[in-house]
Amino acid sequence: MDSFTYQNGRLCCEEVVLEKIAASLGTPTYVYSRDAIERAYLSYAQALEGQDALVCFAVKANSNLAVLNVLARLGAGFDIVSQGELERVLRAGGDPSKIVFSGVGKQPAEIQRALEVGIFCFNIESDAELDRVNEVALALGKVAPVSFRVNPDVDAKTHPYISTGLKENKFGIDIDHARAVYRRAATLPGVEVVGMDCHIGSQLTEIRPFLDALERLLKLIDELAEDGISIHHLDLGGGLGVCYTDEQPPSPDEYVAAVLEKLAGRQIKLVFEPGRSIVANAGVLLTQVEFLKHTGDKHFAIIDAAMNDLIRPSLYNAYQEIVPLTLREEGEALAWDLVGPVCETGDFLGKNRLLNLEPGDLLAVCSAGAYGFVMASNYNTRCKPAEVMVDDNQFYLVRERERLSDLMKGEHTLPADR
Numbered sequence: 001m002d003s004f005t006y007q008n009g010r011l012c013c014e015e016v017v018l019e020k021i022a023a024s025l026g027t028p029t030y031v032y033s034r035d036a037i038e039r040a041y042l043s044y045a046q047a048l049e050g051q052d053a054l055v056c057f058a059v060k061a062n063s064n065l066a067v068l069n070v071l072a073r074l075g076a077g078f079d080i081v082s083q084g085e086l087e088r089v090l091r092a093g094g095d096p097s098k099i100v101f102s103g104v105g106k107q108p109a110e111i112q113r114a115l116e117v118g119i120f121c122f123n124i125e126s127d128a129e130l131d132r133v134n135e136v137a138l139a140l141g142k143v144a145p146v147s148f149r150v151n152p153d154v155d156a157k158t159h160p161y162i163s164t165g166l167k168e169n170k171f172g173i174d175i176d177h178a179r180a181v182y183r184r185a186a187t188l189p190g191v192e193v194v195g196m197d198c199h200i201g202s203q204l205t206e207i208r209p210f211l212d213a214l215e216r217l218l219k220l221i222d223e224l225a226e227d228g229i230s231i232h233h234l235d236l237g238g239g240l241g242v243c244y245t246d247e248q249p250p251s252p253d254e255y256v257a258a259v260l261e262k263l264a265g266r267q268i269k270l271v272f273e274p275g276r277s278i279v280a281n282a283g284v285l286l287t288q289v290e291f292l293k294h295t296g297d298k299h300f301a302i303i304d305a306a307m308n309d310l311i312r313p314s315l316y317n318a319y320q321e322i323v324p325l326t327l328r329e330e331g332e333a334l335a336w337d338l339v340g341p342v343c344e345t346g347d348f349l350g351k352n353r354l355l356n357l358e359p360g361d362l363l364a365v366c367s368a369g370a371y372g373f374v375m376a377s378n379y380n381t382r383c384k385p386a387e388v389m390v391d392d393n394q395f396y397l398v399r400e401r402e403r404l405s406d407l408m409k410g411e412h413t414l415p416a417d418r
């Protein structure tokens with residue numbers, strides 16, 4: 001989180017005091033550092049300099065237009081999973097020829113739109129999806145560039161909810177069945193086989209599972225060559241972890257170097273789909289303490305952000321640091337559960353956190369740039385937070401806070417005579 005530092009006891013994002021943002025725009029508010037996003041992207045891009053490679057930011061991690069635009073300006077590609085994400089990338093100035101389309105359930109209209117704008121590749125996840133892409137392409141008189149997401153059956157050693165590369169997961173095509181699918185695809189007139197991809201899970205903190213998957217994919221690529229099917233690009237997906245508390249994941253350049261070493265001598269374009277490792281530590285969620293409450297020997301700090309704003313703690317029991325915007329010298333630290341106003345026992349952002357709190361204090365939930373706002377909901381009819389991008393000593397509102405009138409838009413009661 002080195003774009004977030006204390007200066008004279010006040011937490012800043014780059015050169016902006018975060019209290020200033022809270023005072024001007026209220027809380028809860030997500031704040032992103034442009035510099036942190038750029039540096040994280042460039043650590044991939046620079047490690048791949050001189051290689052035929054594409055770094056496609058996984059839009060699902062953070063789809064704010066300003067975030068996408070910052071990355072598009074650096075020449076990033078994008079990994080999308082819906083037409084909604086496609087339209088966001090186009091609106092943000094992303095280059096369609098650098099888009100990969102992932103996901104297990106692509107709709108015909110989504111495939112059509114992606115073909116019309118000319119994306120780089122469809123990452124296909126099943127036999128049935130192959131047929132659908134083939135049919136849509138033929139109907140449009142086009143040929144769809146395709147890759148198959150191979151499920152290599154490796155243990156990513158991450159949280160079971162975010163592990164995707166095991167036989168038991170819904171994702172991808174079983175590696176033992178993949179060769180047959182590739183052979184069939186080679187006979188279909190609406191598709192052109194161009195690549196192979198995998199994505200074994202998220203928040204991986206070791207390189208080994210990536211290399212295990214890579215080895216299995218390379219073996220399959222060699223088998224396909226025997227069948228006369230050549231693979232022009234290899235997409236290793238996303239998944240590189242970040243430090244939320246004391247994890248020590250490899251850096252993007254260490255990871256890329258290990259992959260390049262394994263590939264030495266092979267002529268193949270490389271694609272990566274990082275999400276979390278680009279944006280997680282580029283963002284915080286600002287929140288304010290509403291009330292302090294003591295029951296038995298428990299201490300609850302009721303804050304104005306809740307599970308609907310940031311669901312990772314409730315959903316995965318994920319740990320994200322929570323720190324004060326202003327360091328306080330007086331008073332004592334207690335172990336607080338930081339809970340939101342939503343009516344669920346599981347509504348917490350942190351438990352047992354040693355903090356010196358007073359009502360009205362402003363806090364930052366750290367590492368909130370990935371899978372934060374994008375997973376927010378309106379549960380309990382709560383408005384989604386505002387989003388802000390800091391650029392050096394300036395800050396910009398990049399999404400307005402939702403208003404109650406937005407929440408009832410498109411809803412109707414039954415006619416009065418019913």
Ligand SMILES: Cc1ncc(COP(=O)(O)O)c(C=O)c1O
Nearest residue numbers: 058199202238239273274275276
């Ligand atoms: C196909 C695919 N690519 C890329 C990503 C991005 O993963 P991460 O945010 O872990 O880098 C995901 C999400 O896990 C994914 O499902």
Ligand SMILES: N[C@@H](CCCC[NH3+])C(=O)O
Nearest residue numbers: 060162202203312370371
């Ligand atoms: N949403 C998850 C990661 C899932 C990755 C999507 N494929 C998280 O917050 O950690």
